[in-house]
Amino acid sequence: MTDDREVDGVPRVAAFKTVAEFKAHLATLPIPLDCDDEVLPPEDGPLARPITVYGKTVGNRFATHPMEGWDGTLDGKPTDLVLRRWTHFGLSGAKLIWGGEAVAVRWDGRANPNQLYYCEDNRTALATLLPALKAAHREQCGTTDDLVAGLQLTHSGRWSRPDPDHKPRPRIAYRHPVTDARAGVADDRAVFTDGELADLVGDYVAAARFAAESGYDFVDVKCCHGYLLHEFLSAYTRPGPYGGSFENRTRLFREIVAAIRRDVPELHIAVRLSAFDLVPFAHPKPGEGTRGVPIDYRPYLPWRYGFGLNPDDPVTMDLTEPVAFLRLCRDLGIRLINISAGSPYYNPHLVRPAIFPPSDGYPPPEDPLTGCARLIDVAKRLKRSVPELTVVGTGYTYLQEYLPYVAQAQVRLGHVDLVGLGRMLLPYPELPHHILTGRPLDRKRLCRTFSDCTTGPRNRMVSGCYPLDPFYKARPEAPIIHEIRRKAGR
Ligand SMILES: Cc1cc2nc3c(=O)[nH]c(=O)nc-3n(C[C@H](O)[C@H](O)[C@H](O)COP(=O)(O)O)c2cc1C
Ligand code: SF4
Structure with a gap:
């Protein structure tokens, strides 16, 4: 049933009339979520407090998450639509720009034929994005001295569809018993050979050099959402030096980080991590109710195909290895981490809590607020485990009217250092600026997922x-x- 107050039994966030009502509902969820009773005036509020990252001041506690738009040219250059989105990121007033959007380090690493990608021919066009963003930011906030920006670098791996025919051209770390079929993996030819990985490291370095020369403060060596470097973290079944042990599964990541450090020493490195994963979810079968359900994973136990989950019970996370990975990052001198989860391709409710699924999704298996609470709780636990890291949290858009209350609580309590925003900035890019200047939120522009x-x-x-x-x-x-x-x- 869908009405003004609920969708299939899940109350809409917009239907809560007060923070107290919202908090009473939070108290019924299986995962606790701290939420303040009032938003402090900006001058007293933790969200307006600067923080130092890599020796640079970040002027407030909001970050823009990377948001790709499937709207570049077929040869990987930005269009006016891309420019508009980046301009909006600048207008947001958020002082940490995490990546703008995923930029593939080479042609075959594109997730769609309109994804931006780095190559010599695209340098000039790609270099227009950051100045446009900064100009908008300067107009909104007066200065960019306390703005820190990074470029997200990726290879889409299993989910690559680089060519204009939109056909899958997967390049993978290992064969997967469930997602191979969906990703169009027919045989072992899709598997990256050890030898091919050396070239890939070089591609990351070239894109990183471009980022440094274009004025970015850091690059994000993206390890999330099922893309290649995330997949390598769970390459338990891959033979050879890049699979099996934790050391081997992190080898490609370490090689990329070392090569960037060697060849582009002035550039900082950050990581967006899917810190936990679960098995793929799907529509329920007749008799299974109305909510999304995990696939039947029993034939594949122990589940060796995910990072940050319990292989014997792969609908439960296990943060042992994610903590080890973050300690590795720390030991490699990486200080900036963005905590995400899962993959938008096979378990989107983990990464983008939403009351309405996308066309290839499934109905929410839980109240999406539980999804927000899970993401926020994991960021808190990881921050606590590796406190030297500056942690950006994910999972705030679905909080809607109550986003400022939860964001303030999380930063105030030190659970997270910065609050990242994704979808909310599409309809309402100025939301952080409005919160930071004490203006009421424009409810008509809040993302309703x-x-x-x-x-x-x-x-x-x-x-x-x-x-x-x-x-x-x-x-x-x-x-x-x-x-x-x-x-x-x-
Ligand atoms: C249209 C769209 C594009 C996205 N593009 C990227 C991307 O390029 N890189 C990335 O790491 N995450 C990407 N994401 C995920 C978001 O950065 C973010 O993690 C997610 O939307 C959850 O945050 P939110 O609840 O604030 O939206 C995308 C999400 C959406 C909906
Ligand atoms: S309301 Fe807009 S930004 Fe939010 S999920 Fe829907 S389409 Fe995306």
Whole structure:
């Protein structure tokens, strides 16, 4: 049942009338979530307090998460749509820019034919993004002296679809009993050979050099969401020097970090990590209820295909190795970490809590607030385990009206250093600026997690907030996406 107050028994966040009501609901969830009763005036509030990262001042506690738009040119250059999104990141007032969006380090590492990628020919076009972002930020906040920006570097691995035909061209760390079929892996030819990995390290270095020369403070060596470097962390079944032991599974990551340090020593390194994973989820079968469910993983136990989970019970996380990985990062001199989880391809409820699934998703297996609480709790536990790290948290957009209350509590209590925002910035980029200047939130612009920004790309259209951003509402894709949603009964 869907009405103004709830969707299939899950109360809508917008239906809570007060913080007290919201907190009373939080108290019924299986994972506790700290939430303040009031948002302090900006001058007294923890969210406005600067923090030092790599010797540079970050002027407040908001970060923009990387948000790709499936809207570059077919040869990997930015379009006006990309520029608009980056300009909005600048306007947000957030003082840490985490990556802008995932930029592939080479052609075959693109997750879609419109993803940006680094190559010599794309340098000039890619170099326009950061100045545009900074100009917007300067206009909004007066200065960029306390703005720190990084570029997210990736190889999409299993989820690569680099060519204009949109066909999967997976490059993987190891064969997977469940996701091989979905990712189009037919045989072992998709597996990266040990020899091929040396070239890949060189590609990361070239892209990192470009980032340094273009004025970025850091690069994110992306290890999340099922993409290649995340997959290597769970390459238990891969033979040879890049699989099996923790040391081997982290070898490629360490080689990339060492090579960037050697060749681009002035550049800092950060990591976005999927700190835990679970098995893939799917639509329920008849008789299984109305919520998304884990696939039947029993034939594959112990589950050796995920990082940060219990192989004997792969619907339960286990943070032992993620903590070891973060200690490794610390020992490698990496200080900036962004905690995410899972993968948008096979368990999106972990990484993007939403009340409405994207077109290739499944109905939420839980109240999405539990998803927020889980992500926020994991960031807290990891920060506590490796306190030397500056930790950016994920999972805040779905909090909607109560985002400032929870964000303030998490920073105030030292559970996290910065609060990262993804989808919320698509319809409402100025939200951090509004919080930091004590303005009331514009409720009509709050992301309500309709997931159209994912449904668009899954149906070969550009991403954007079609329901709420007037710019995307007016685009020709909007009625098509609306129709897809209507047919799905949402
Ligand atoms: C349209 C879209 C594009 C995204 N692109 C990226 C990306 O390029 N890199 C990345 O690490 N995460 C990406 N994400 C994940 C977000 O950065 C973020 O982790 C996620 O949306 C959860 O945060 P939120 O609840 O604030 O939206 C994307 C998410 C969406 C919905
Ligand atoms: S389409 Fe807009 S409202 Fe829906 S999830 Fe994306 S940003 Fe939020």
